[in-house]
Amino acid sequence: MRKSSSWMTLWDDRIMEVIRDEGPSSASELVDHxxxxxxxxxxxxxxxxxxxxxxxxxxxxxxYSLTKNGEQYLDGELNVAKQEFQSK
Structure with a gap:
């Protein structure tokens, strides 16, 4: 089970899933997905x-491409809420 943070949205998961499955992508490419x-x-x-x-x-x-942290999050191995990310 994925452990997201309060700053994340449903679209974040979908965007990362598409990038993982189809490779690096841009907003211009993702808007038509x-x-x-x-x-x-x-x-x-x-x-x-x-x-x-x-x-x-x-x-x-x-x-944009997926990082190791992104892979771990999608695999349910990283609790993003507990990470010391910037969350700007």
């Missing part, structure tokens, strides 16, 4: 928030 039904600006904010909290890594050109 069949499992993500929010605006590009919301996706961009969520990508940044996840990167700020070490669940995603920023790559060049607005692309």
């Amino acid at each position: 069949k499992y993500i039904h929010v605006s590009k600006s919301t996706i961009s904010r969520r990508l940044n928030k996840l990167a700020d909290n070490d669940l995603l890594e920023r790559l060049p050109n607005g692309v």
Whole structure:
């Protein structure tokens, strides 16, 4: 079972799941995904928030990939609420 933090949303899980399953991605690519039904600006904010909290890594050109912490969270091995992330 995943242990999220109060700053996280349902879309965070979906975004990370898509990136894990399909590889690094950008807001422009994710906005057209069949499992993500929010605006590009919301996706961009969520990508940044996840990167700020070490669940995603920023790559060049607005692309994001899953970090080790992101993998562990998705696998239910990391309690994000207990981590000392930035939660900006």
